[in-house]
Amino acid sequence: MIDDHEDLRQWRLPRGRHGLPRELVERSQRERLMAAVVKVTVRKGYESTTVGDILGDAGVGRESFYELFDDKLACVVAAHKLLLDDLEQQVRAAYIGDGPWPERARKGLEATLEWFAADPEAARFLLVETSTVGPTFRSIFKSEYARFTSMLDEGFDDSTPGPELTEATSLGVGALLARIYEEILLNRVAELPRLLPDLTYGFLVPFVGEVAAREQQRIAAATS
């Protein structure tokens, strides 16, 4: 199966002559390179990572690399986008739909924490390593942030209380980002799901107030 959201780490082609169509080979190379750039930058840091390091890890030739990407940065940006697409898809599935908004919000939070916990390397790449790439980081950050605030907005319905704070949506996304970032730095990403109850409260309270936020916090504590 090949779609935009397949697992980057498991896609490998057999070596040597395999008779596979060129398009498939390129696709595999592209994804191996993106998986490699995640792994290598997390290990060595963006600055000291070379294209050679990425090639070595991916088992792809230099010429193929430059057919697919302009440079190291382009490869980082592509990997970043692919991972975020996958995260967005997961969160969407949990959050957008029917049911009372606070409950869907809690489920969206749960899906987010689980996604990050499942792959600490990707988590560090997305939130920590990408911030070191220089000027491009500002535009990456801007678009990723807008992506999640607008998804949050999209999921609002008539049951969503109009929060008094105009930037409540940003507060929510900020709460999530800040918490995950912190756990990455402390090397505790795998334990993120344990934080769901407190995060649920902190996320919801600006929107729904004390009582309703505590209720979702209790549900989160009881189900996790």
Add this chain to the structure above:
Amino acid sequence: MQKLRSSERSGTVLRPTLPPDVAGRTQRQRIIDAIIESCAVKTYAATTITDIVSRARISRTTFYKHFDDKRSCFDAALDHCLSELQEIAGASHDASDAPADAARKAATAVLETLAARPGLAQLLTGDAIALQPKVIERYRRATVPALEALWRSGGKRPQAHTDPRLAFGQAQVLILNQIAIGKVDRLPDLRGEIVYLTVSPYGGHEEALKQARIARETQAGGAVKR
């Protein structure tokens, strides 16, 4: 003949001769201001020593008299910014203010400073974190205990409603986004949210909302809008 640098020229009314230690400090300060400005324009990663020395109008030799390299210059700039903000936050309120009022005033003062000096905001939320993610820990050591102290009564630690460390991270994300979308001059638009985040950990949701309202109605400089 060697050309004299500005700080070495003989004094005039406008440019009095400074004792060497003062001139030295001024140069150092100019270098620090220069790296902050350059990072704001092109980020730390793209800033070169040449950028710094030309902005500061000093020679490379002078630069290296004060700093070993770009990184040590940046670290000095960071220390400088942090202590300046701490001072501003501390001076914004006094002992007669209730904890939540004091927190609101401190948050508003810091936000206004960042809006007036975008380079500083960019350095603290962008480059500093990219260079050493753990710098956030330093920010927190500078802010969280001060916040806690406002609510401390009779030596007893206040009970937290939400994690103050997390609130701090949220504030930082909001400010970073404001910078990323190119609206750093509109940072004061966020004062309701930032005050909410500052007050809510120890003051709770309701008190934080109340303070956010006051902050929104208060114009820069502290006058309440009529």
